Amino acid sequence: MQFVHETNRLEGYTYCIRTFGCQMNKHDSERVAGMLDMLGAYTVETPEEADIVVYMTCCVREAADVRLYGQVASLKNVPAPKGRRIVAIGGCIGQRDGEMLTEKLENADIVFGTHNISHLPDLILSSLEHGTRAVEVLEKSDDFPTDLPSQREFPWHAWVPIAIGCDNFCSYCIVPYVRGREKSRPFEEIISELGRLATEGVHEVTLLGQNVNSYGRDLYGEPRFAQILEAAGNSGIERIRFATSHPKDLSIATIDAMATIGNVMPQLHLPVQSGSDRILQAMNRKYTAKQYLELIDSVRDRVGDIALSTDIIVGFPGETEEDFLATLRLCEEVAYSQAFTFIYSKREGTPAAKIIDDTPHEVIQERFDRLVSVIQASAYEQNQAEKNTVQRILVEGVSKRDSAILSGRTPKNQMVHAPLSAHHTIADLVGTFVDVRIDVAKTWYLSGTIVGS
Ligand code: 5AD
Numbered sequence: 001m002q003f004v005h006e007t008n009r010l011e012g013y014t015y016c017i018r019t020f021g022c023q024m025n026k027h028d029s030e031r032v033a034g035m036l037d038m039l040g041a042y043t044v045e046t047p048e049e050a051d052i053v054v055y056m057t058c059c060v061r062e063a064a065d066v067r068l069y070g071q072v073a074s075l076k077n078v079p080a081p082k083g084r085r086i087v088a089i090g091g092c093i094g095q096r097d098g099e100m101l102t103e104k105l106e107n108a109d110i111v112f113g114t115h116n117i118s119h120l121p122d123l124i125l126s127s128l129e130h131g132t133r134a135v136e137v138l139e140k141s142d143d144f145p146t147d148l149p150s151q152r153e154f155p156w157h158a159w160v161p162i163a164i165g166c167d168n169f170c171s172y173c174i175v176p177y178v179r180g181r182e183k184s185r186p187f188e189e190i191i192s193e194l195g196r197l198a199t200e201g202v203h204e205v206t207l208l209g210q211n212v213n214s215y216g217r218d219l220y221g222e223p224r225f226a227q228i229l230e231a232a233g234n235s236g237i238e239r240i241r242f243a244t245s246h247p248k249d250l251s252i253a254t255i256d257a258m259a260t261i262g263n264v265m266p267q268l269h270l271p272v273q274s275g276s277d278r279i280l281q282a283m284n285r286k287y288t289a290k291q292y293l294e295l296i297d298s299v300r301d302r303v304g305d306i307a308l309s310t311d312i313i314v315g316f317p318g319e320t321e322e323d324f325l326a327t328l329r330l331c332e333e334v335a336y337s338q339a340f341t342f343i344y345s346k347r348e349g350t351p352a353a354k355i356i357d358d359t360p361h362e363v364i365q366e367r368f369d370r371l372v373s374v375i376q377a378s379a380y381e382q383n384q385a386e387k388n389t390v391q392r393i394l395v396e397g398v399s400k401r402d403s404a405i406l407s408g409r410t411p412k413n414q415m416v417h418a419p420l421s422a423h424h425t426i427a428d429l430v431g432t433f434v435d436v437r438i439d440v441a442k443t444w445y446l447s448g449t450i451v452g453s
Pocket residue numbers: 060061172173174271273311312313342343344345346347
C-alpha cells in the first residue's frame with residue numbers, strides 16, 4: 001500500500017493524536033502522524049490547540065470507551081485555530097461501532113477502522129473541503145499499512161507488525177470480533193522492513209501481534225516465529241523485542257531462538273490471566289497453571305536471567321477467593337518483573353458476558369489491591385539483582401522530573417536514570433547506548449552512574 005499525495009494540502013493545519021490501548025495502536029498512530037506530516041500539518045500538544053484531532057481507540061475494557069466519549073464531547077465548544085475542527089475516531093471503537101459514533105457524538109466528523117488508516121488523509125481532506133461527515137469501516141483488508149510514512153515517537157525505535165487479528169477467542173475478549181481472524185504478514189516483507197529500519201538507524205524493534213507465537217500458521221501451515229527471530233537476529237538491529245505471546249503457542253524453538261540469538265532481548269511478556277485451572281478453562285485459555293509454570297521453567301532453564309511480565313484479570317465471573325489465591329500463588333512462584341493487572345470488564349458479544357456473577361465490586365477491588373502488592377514485591381526483588389552491575393542502556397531522553405538526569409532502558413527493559421556528566425549533553429546521548437553502573441534499585445526503576453558510552 002503506497003501513500004501518494006500532494007505534500008502541502010494540510011499546510012498550516014495543526015493536529016493532535018490521542019492513543020489508547022495497545023502497541024498496535026501506537027504503531028498505527030505513528031503512521032497517521034507520518035501521513036499528516038507529509039501533507040504539511042504539524043503536531044501540537046493538546047486537542048484544544050489542534051485543527052485535526054485523531055483518536056486511536058481501544059475497546060478491550062469499558063473504561064477506555066467511557067474516556068473517549070468524555071474527551072470528544074469536551075471539545076465541542078472549544079474553537080479550533082482555523083475555525084472548524086475535524087474530529088476523527090479510529091482504532092477498535094471506530095471499527096466496532098462505525099456509524100453509531102457519529103450518531104452519539106455530534107462533533108465526530110470522521111469514523112474509520114483498523115483496516116483503512118491509509119484512507120484517513122482523504123477522509124480529512126474531503127471533510128474539510130465539503131464540510132461533510134464520513135464513516136468508513138472495512139470488514140478486512142488485504143494489506144498491512146507498511147508502505148505508509150511513519151513519524152516514530154523515537155527515531156531509534158520501531159514497531160513492526162508481523163500479524164494482525166486473533167483466532168483464540170478467550171471468552172472475555174472482544175479483540176477477535178473487532179480485529180478479525182489472525183492474518184500474518186509475508187516473511188520476506190517483514191525481513192525487508194527490518195533491513196530498511198536498520199539502515200535508517202533504528203536500534204530497537206518490537207515485533208507486534210496479538211499472538212506472535214502462531215505467526216505464519218495461516219500462510220505457511222506452521223508457525224514460523226522462531227525463523228522471524230533468527231532473521232531479525234541477522235538484521236543489524238541491536239535490540240529485538242516482541243509482544244504478545246500466548247502460552248499455548250510458545251514453542252521450544254522460540255525459546256531456543258531467544259536463548260541463542262544475542263540481540264533478542266531477555267524479556268518475555270507471557271500473559272497468564274489467572275492461576276486457577278477452573279477459571280483458565282472458563283476463559284478458554286487452553287493451558288493449566290502447571291503447564292504455564294513448566295513453560296516458565298523451561299524459559300528460565302534455557303534463556304537464563306530474563307525479565308518476565310504478564311497480564312492478569314481479577315474478577316472474572318465466578319472467580320472465588322480460592323481461585324484468586326491460586327493466582328496469587330502463581331505470581332509469587334513466577335516472581336514477575338512487571339504485570340498489567342486488570343479488573344474484569346464485561347464486553348457485550350463475548351461468551352463471558354453471559355455468565356452471571358454477583359461478587360461485590362469491593363471484594364474484587366480488594367483482591368486487585370492484594371495482587372498489586374504481590375507484583376510490587378516481586379518487581380522490587382527482581383530489580384535488586386541489578387545492583388552493582390553495569391547495564392548497557394539505550395538512552396530515551398531525560399527524566400520527567402529532572403532534565404539533568406537521563407533515562408533509558410536495560411536489555412530487560414528496566415527503566416534506568418543516571419545524572420548527565422559535565423561533558424555530555426542529552427542531545428549527544430539520546431538514541432545511543434551508554435553503560436551505567438547501577439547504584440540504586442527501586443520497584444519500577446534503577447538509578448546509577450554513567451561509566452562509558
Ligand atoms: N476485561 C479485563 N481485561 C481484559 N483483557 C482483555 N479483555 C479483557 C476484559 N474483558 C486484558 C487481558 C489481555 C489484555 C490485553 O487485556 O489481560 O491480555
